[in-house]
Amino acid sequence: MATLTPTLTLTSTDVTGDALNLSVTDTLTLGANDLRKSSIFSPNDVDPGGLKIFSTVQGKSYIYVKNIHASLIIYLVAAADTAESAAWMELAAGEFAFFPWAGVADLFANTGDNGAGVATAGLEVMIFEA
């Protein structure tokens, strides 16, 4: 068993009248397989659902994603469907996310249904199997 320590800090001086300064951390014990995948993907708008970045075979996993493309939006979809209406997460350039995926659905990444093209080397992904 291995240990992963994520820490999230949220700060702002103007989202509300009082300043925001939140910091949370956790100690995650990873699964017996100790699976860690670090990948760079090039999501497109052509394949059904775009590129599969996670398979349910891995079960519950902690997933980090970051849009490292200069300009294109990248969508995350839990189905083989490139329609933007099928997506649940929209990552603009530079945005990132960290979440515990339940592992009951595959996860795909694409650039949408608007002919945006290929986000070459545009998505950084790290997956840690729970």
Place this chain on the structure above:
Amino acid sequence: MATLTPTLTLTANSNTASSSPGLQSDAINLSVTDSLTTTAPSMGISTVASDDNFGDGAGVLIPEEDTTINYVYIRHLGVLASDGTTATTNLVEVDSDANSDGFRLSLGAGEFAFFPLLGSEGLRVTAASAAVMLEFAYWSKG
């Protein structure tokens, strides 16, 4: 308009460390940050029960009628909603209020998530059994 600055750090020791060994021979020390422009409406850091009803149904924290992109923070506080103090490991599922796109997060005690939720998805939480307390906030993308 306002600015929200999220910073995420992921750390793990190498797998040869004597204390809290990590996954592989190389340690992980990843830190990313961003500067997000936000606008109203927003919900600041709040404590809610997984079965609270804010007018859109039990457990619905963001209704699907909300068409804006929201930056969402949610954390399982590890205590039952019944008294706010009894420790629990009840899992909390996080999915869409519209419940049509199949995304599903699973929060264990102490676990958290931060992500930009697409508009018209909504956000719904469901505890595996007894309701638990959650820390939750969201900010509309500006």
